[in-house]
Amino acid sequence: MSxxxxxxxxxxxxxxxxxxxxxxxxxxxxxxxxxxxxxxxATEDGxxxxxxxxxxxxxxxxxxxxxxxxxxxxxxxxxxDSVDWFERLIETALHEENFKSDYGxxxxxxxxxxxxxxxxLDLSIIAGxxxxxxxxxxxxxxxxxxxxxxxxxxxxxGKKTNAxxxxxxxxxxxAKLETFVTKQAEDFGRExxxxxxxxxxILSTNPHPAYVAKRRITLPDVIDxxxxxxxxxxx
Numbered sequence: 001m002s003x004x005x006x007x008x009x010x011x012x013x014x015x016x017x018x019x020x021x022x023x024x025x026x027x028x029x030x031x032x033x034x035x036x037x038x039x040x041x042a043t044e045d046g047x048x049x050x051x052x053x054x055x056x057x058x059x060x061x062x063x064x065x066x067x068x069x070x071x072x073x074x075x076x077x078x079x080x081d082s083v084d085w086f087e088r089l090i091e092t093a094l095h096e097e098n099f100k101s102d103y104g105x106x107x108x109x110x111x112x113x114x115x116x117x118x119x120x121l122d123l124s125i126i127a128g129x130x131x132x133x134x135x136x137x138x139x140x141x142x143x144x145x146x147x148x149x150x151x152x153x154x155x156x157x158g159k160k161t162n163a164x165x166x167x168x169x170x171x172x173x174x175a176k177l178e179t180f181v182t183k184q185a186e187d188f189g190r191e192x193x194x195x196x197x198x199x200x201x202i203l204s205t206n207p208h209p210a211y212v213a214k215r216r217i218t219l220p221d222v223i224d225x226x227x228x229x230x231x232x233x234x235x
Contacts, residue, residue: 015125019083019165020203021135021155021212022175027201028081031175031225032132035077041066043085046134060089060113067120071127078124080117081134083165084156087114111160118168133165137174142209153211172214173203175225201225 020028032038033052040047040054041063047054053075057063063086070078080086090113094106101109121131135155143149153174155162166172178200183191203223205215 015128015130016217017121017125017131017133017168017170018173019133019135019155019169019171020173020175021137023137026175026177027225028134028175029079031201031203032077032079032081032134034228035079035130035132037075038077038079038132039070039073039075040079040081041070042081043089044082046081057089060086060093063089064117064120067117067124071120071123071129075129077130077132078121079132079134080121082136083114083117083133084135086117087157087161090114107158107160110158111164114157114161115164118164133169135165137211150209152209155212166212166214169214170216171205171219172212173205173223174211174213175201175203178202 020031022028029040029046029050032040033047033050038052040050040052042054042056043063055066055070057066063080067078067080087110090110091106093113094101094109099106099109101107121133124131135157137153138156139151140154141149142152155165155172157165178198180196180198181193184194186192201224203225204211204213204221205219205223206221207213
């Protein structure tokens with residue numbers, strides 16, 4: 001049998017690896033709860049007010065064990081809420097182990113253990129489940145090779161861990177409250193920016209200098225979080 005016999009053609013549908021991140025209270029967990037038969041691996045208490053199944057974990061090992069055992073479960077969607085708190089659990093474990101974190105070794109080991117969770121979640125993908133990772137946001141400075149620099153919103157993770165997550169995910173959505181800024185004239189020719197909101201919670205799906213986003217399938221640039229978009233992302 002030739003290896004060329006493995007050639008396939010056309011689009012291959014598969015469960016999605018999704019990351020959604022944003023500020024507190026933007027509805028990230030509520031949005032994830034709308035997926036088909038979700039189970040939350042809760043590293044924090046953000047899902048207490050949501051009508052959903054959850055598995056509370058207290059350590060990094062608990063999180064990995066939960067992800068492992070849920071592969072064979074009847075749930076269709078695995079949600080980790082949140083992955084930045086999971087990173088904290090890893091850091092707590094390293095401290096308890098007296099791990100020598102100097103010279104960047106802590107960041108490398110944290111990313112390695114974070115990668116173990118991604119590997120475990122890939123088994124759920126193979127089993128036909130959708131995976132949704134929730135993260136909070138933070139502002140980080142971006143330095144371009146041209147010498148320019150600017151601030152950008154991204155998941156609140158260490159540099160190495162964040163790089164792993166963004167590479168692993170099929171889609172990365174930035175959640176926010178839709179906001180419009182208008183200019184108001186002031187004295188001496190000056191202008192002041194006035195921010196207003198439509199109170200609509202939205203997901204940005206297309207990369208932008210102001211925030212990290214990513215998509216591998218055709219999606220609108222902006223999605224209303226109240227829309228039943230989960231059907232677009234699941235097989």
